[in-house]
Amino acid sequence: MLTSRSTVFESFPALQQLDAKDRDWLVKQVQVQHFPAGTRLFYEGESCAGFLLLLKGSMRVQKLTDNGHEIVLYHVLPGQSCKLTNSCLLGGQRYPAEAFSETEVELLTIPKAAFKQLLEKSPQLRNAIYSSIDDAMSELVTLVEEVAFGHLDHRLAQFLLECTRQQPRLQTTHQAVATELGTAREVISRLLKEFERNGWLKLHRGSIEITDRAALGAI
Amino acid sequence: MLTSRSTVFESFPALQQLDAKDRDWLVKQVQVQHFPAGTRLFYEGESCAGFLLLLKGSMRVQKLTDNGHEIVLYHVLPGQSCKLTNSCLLGGQRYPAEAFSETEVELLTIPKAAFKQLLEKSPQLRNAIYSSIDDAMSELVTLVEEVAFGHLDHRLAQFLLECTRQQPRLQTTHQAVATELGTAREVISRLLKEFERNGWLKLHRGSIEITDRAALGAI
Numbered sequence: 001m002l003t004s005r006s007t008v009f010e011s012f013p014a015l016q017q018l019d020a021k022d023r024d025w026l027v028k029q030v031q032v033q034h035f036p037a038g039t040r041l042f043y044e045g046e047s048c049a050g051f052l053l054l055l056k057g058s059m060r061v062q063k064l065t066d067n068g069h070e071i072v073l074y075h076v077l078p079g080q081s082c083k084l085t086n087s088c089l090l091g092g093q094r095y096p097a098e099a100f101s102e103t104e105v106e107l108l109t110i111p112k113a114a115f116k117q118l119l120e121k122s123p124q125l126r127n128a129i130y131s132s133i134d135d136a137m138s139e140l141v142t143l144v145e146e147v148a149f150g151h152l153d154h155r156l157a158q159f160l161l162e163c164t165r166q167q168p169r170l171q172t173t174h175q176a177v178a179t180e181l182g183t184a185r186e187v188i189s190r191l192l193k194e195f196e197r198n199g200w201l202k203l204h205r206g207s208i209e210i211t212d213r214a215a216l217g218a219i
Numbered sequence: 220m221l222t223s224r225s226t227v228f229e230s231f232p233a234l235q236q237l238d239a240k241d242r243d244w245l246v247k248q249v250q251v252q253h254f255p256a257g258t259r260l261f262y263e264g265e266s267c268a269g270f271l272l273l274l275k276g277s278m279r280v281q282k283l284t285d286n287g288h289e290i291v292l293y294h295v296l297p298g299q300s301c302k303l304t305n306s307c308l309l310g311g312q313r314y315p316a317e318a319f320s321e322t323e324v325e326l327l328t329i330p331k332a333a334f335k336q337l338l339e340k341s342p343q344l345r346n347a348i349y350s351s352i353d354d355a356m357s358e359l360v361t362l363v364e365e366v367a368f369g370h371l372d373h374r375l376a377q378f379l380l381e382c383t384r385q386q387p388r389l390q391t392t393h394q395a396v397a398t399e400l401g402t403a404r405e406v407i408s409r410l411l412k413e414f415e416r417n418g419w420l421k422l423h424r425g426s427i428e429i430t431d432r433a434a435l436g437a438i
Contacts, residue, residue, distance in 0.1 A: 063360055063363060063364045065367075065368050069368045071367050073363065084356065084360075087356040090349035091349045091351075091352060091353020091354065093357055096361065097360050130309035131310045131312075132310075133306060133309070133356070134307060136356065137303065137310075137315070137359065140356065140360065140363065141282055141292065141303075141315040142315065144292065144362050144363055144401075147363055147367045148284075148288070148402075182363070183367070
């Protein structure tokens, strides 16, 4: 079932400060849409149609290069807005990357013109958007550093530990892990086999089972 | 000789729209400072003291990693503001990188409180700052892609061509080029020697002389 349009206020605290008249107006502007997993939510080069707030599911923002490589820039989780969208909305440039739904998603959109009107009215909203953009900038700087200098074995171990906090087995492919870490599938397969030989994990068809978290954490 | 504080209006068009009263007030707030080459202008982890506009010279914003690697994020040239500073000013986070003067610089600063007041008053200024941040975001996304997947020989060739548009000889060290491209000095030295063997450039003590621009452009 789709979330009601009025839940935008619970989902995004910066909007709770709007007065009754603005809230009523806003509820009429927003759209709530539902997409299956694997839907492309925006394209690189597309101009930004509106503010995006994820209500349910998760989406992935990634860069696709000319020669078919992919690198994940960040993920968006429920209650979060899309940072690159916020920057494009404010700056007016076209999207420098693309986004996909990773699961079924419920996505709330405030059209660009309405969002810009709200932004002029609400210092709280401006501050929330500024923080989101500044976070994204810091994260991108860190990503540049990691990609340039981070040792891949360390990054892979950290990624596996992060994804297996709830259960020891991660349903994924070597290609998906490679995309996440911005490298080639062959490189990830080689490292995973090395980790398996060391007894730190077991490779199954379509999943990776962590067997020694302490050893992975020590890399 | 230091530039007069009132030149802030010529240097940064978004401020020209302020009314006479705001302009008079602003002129009293700004500082113009002069620094020799190689001065650290801000540190990673420092909170942002104010808006920075470069009047003369050039500065370099870079990330220094725990194990002593450096990668240049971008350069700031006369008439430009520092994009990371703009993001930190708005978002309130600490600097995720550091900046150095590359030549003697003349730097205009508007203290944070005064800048935030101006920003609330002037939609033109807000738009200029938003564009600067959005540019930086797109550039960082591109840098992530380049660092992750860009072939280093291509990036090195493009860098050398870019730096030698005015004259064929570039005064630099292999370490400085490595820092610029986010890699190790040894890697750059190896590539430069290969380029020299191919007859595309000549290596001198402290400089690189380009001898075949067309060949470098074709890499």
